[in-house]
Amino acid sequence: MAERTSRRQRVDERHRRILDAARERADADGWAAVTTRRLADAIGYTQPVLYSHFPGGKAEIMLAVALEGFVELARRCRAALGPGPGRAAIEAVAAAYLDFGREHPAVYEAMFSEPLDTPFGQDGTRPELRAGFDTLAEAIGDDDGTATEVFWSALHGLGLLERTGRVRPEHRAERVAELAARFAPPSGTGTRPPD
Amino acid sequence: MAERTSRRQRVDERHRRILDAARERADADGWAAVTTRRLADAIGYTQPVLYSHFPGGKAEIMLAVALEGFVELARRCRAALGPGPGRAAIEAVAAAYLDFGREHPAVYEAMFSEPLDTPFGQDGTRPELRAGFDTLAEAIGDDDGTATEVFWSALHGLGLLERTGRVRPEHRAERVAELAARFAPPSGTGTRPPD
DNA sequence: GCTAGTTTCCTAGCACCGCTAGGCTAGGCT
DNA sequence: AGCCTAGCCTAGCGGTGCTAGGAAACTAGC
Numbered sequence: 001m002a003e004r005t006s007r008r009q010r011v012d013e014r015h016r017r018i019l020d021a022a023r024e025r026a027d028a029d030g031w032a033a034v035t036t037r038r039l040a041d042a043i044g045y046t047q048p049v050l051y052s053h054f055p056g057g058k059a060e061i062m063l064a065v066a067l068e069g070f071v072e073l074a075r076r077c078r079a080a081l082g083p084g085p086g087r088a089a090i091e092a093v094a095a096a097y098l099d100f101g102r103e104h105p106a107v108y109e110a111m112f113s114e115p116l117d118t119p120f121g122q123d124g125t126r127p128e129l130r131a132g133f134d135t136l137a138e139a140i141g142d143d144d145g146t147a148t149e150v151f152w153s154a155l156h157g158l159g160l161l162e163r164t165g166r167v168r169p170e171h172r173a174e175r176v177a178e179l180a181a182r183f184a185p186p187s188g189t190g191t192r193p194p195d
Numbered sequence: 196m197a198e199r200t201s202r203r204q205r206v207d208e209r210h211r212r213i214l215d216a217a218r219e220r221a222d223a224d225g226w227a228a229v230t231t232r233r234l235a236d237a238i239g240y241t242q243p244v245l246y247s248h249f250p251g252g253k254a255e256i257m258l259a260v261a262l263e264g265f266v267e268l269a270r271r272c273r274a275a276l277g278p279g280p281g282r283a284a285i286e287a288v289a290a291a292y293l294d295f296g297r298e299h300p301a302v303y304e305a306m307f308s309e310p311l312d313t314p315f316g317q318d319g320t321r322p323e324l325r326a327g328f329d330t331l332a333e334a335i336g337d338d339d340g341t342a343t344e345v346f347w348s349a350l351h352g353l354g355l356l357e358r359t360g361r362v363r364p365e366h367r368a369e370r371v372a373e374l375a376a377r378f379a380p381p382s383g384t385g386t387r388p389p390d
Numbered sequence: 391g392c393t394a395g396t397t398t399c400c401t402a403g404c405a406c407c408g409c410t411a412g413g414c415t416a417g418g419c420t
Numbered sequence: 421a422g423c424c425t426a427g428c429c430t431a432g433c434g435g436t437g438c439t440a441g442g443a444a445a446c447t448a449g450c
Binding site: 391392393394395396397398399400401402403404405406407408409410411412413414415416417418419420 | 421422423424425426427428429430431432433434435436437438439440441442443444445446447448449450
């Protein structure tokens with residue numbers, strides 16, 4: 001019995017090491033640099049071992065990294081969200097969101113750039129994918145969903161355009177402030193953009 | 196002389212066929228489906244011929260497709276922009292922008308998902324890359340640039356999240372309306388979101 | 391201790407990728 | 421006629437994701 005537990009532990013630990021190696025390498029050099037051979041090398045085994053953990057191959061590994069990313073992103077946004085809605089809360093959540101995207105570009109890419117067959121529409125969506133969206137909705141005081149979708153889109157676009165150098169890097173704070181001003185709830189401190 | 200012109204014409208026409216084949220195949224099946232072998236087959240030549248037109252290989256072909264995309268996207272946005280700022284103009288420009296992204300997903304991807312070493316910051320940016328941005332700025336009546344960057348980010352994010360199925364497809368019109376309401380200029384018809 | 395069966399892992403190979411070196415052929419020039 | 425150049429193709433490099441099949445090690449029953 002202890003024998004079997006030990007075996008299970010070894011398998012689990014290897015599972016973790018695959019995901020950690022994939023995430024770190026991808027965040028450092030992009031998903032193209034994550035190859036099955038390098039990944040196998042990183043964990044001290046050969047390619048086929050990866051397929052015993054992830055039969056779907058590289059795509060399934062990316063999906064697993066993405067799912068963990070959703071949990072982490074939601075956790076960070078939740079932590080940044082203060083007691084109630086308002087511009088400060090929106091800015092804090094936005095900054096947390098963008099920070100995550102900047103720190104883990106490849107995880108973020110796996111989360112959002114791939115079609116990801118699992119449903120995302122608000123009905124059948126898995127709870128871990130839903131938590132981040134709910135936090136964004138709470139930040140801007142939206143209960144319909146449309147405003148949250150637009151707010152989220154703006155965050156998503158901001159992170160991507162910043163990463164690919166399409167917007168002025170030094171104006172990041174102004175953009176976050178502008179975004180918060182545009183999406184502050186009507187009854188908040190103010191709805192007009194600054195300046 | 197006519198001989199040389201004819202030769203030049205043949206080269207130019209082949210150049211065009213490469214770009215057209217790449218764009219069509221990519222928009223239909225994604226850039227991963229655009230391989231140098233298939234591309235060479237499509238134009239009736241072999242692989243090395245591609246490299247006489249585009250020494251940088253596939254990356255340079257994608258860049259060329261992207262540059263043409265910038266021109267077309269700017270043209271469409273400009274055409275959609277009415278006489279002056281206002282919610283209707285914003286909605287029209289936003290719809291034109293999103294339509295382009297939906298019709299040419301791979302062109303759009305080449306335009307914005309790649310790092311694209313040519314500068315994008317407002318100083319040394321090539322005019323064809325600048326035209327679309329200027330149109331967006333004009334639509335929302337912004338002259339600073341920050342609001343335009345955020346507006347553009349929202350459009351960018353909307354298109355991408357829509358394509359990857361992260362937002363409810365049937366709410367597209369509501370999102371565009373919401374976006375226009377949030378970014379309508381202060382002196383416009385109204386600055387409050389609808390509903 | 392010995393054998394049979396299972397689990398675990400690696401070797402070797404497939405088809406495909408982007409890309410390139412080198413040779414063949416056809417045409418213009420001297 | 422002979423050479424030179426441009427244009428194109430054949431063949432091949434190293435790398436990719438992925439998989440079939442066999443070797444080795446470990447477990448269980450006697």
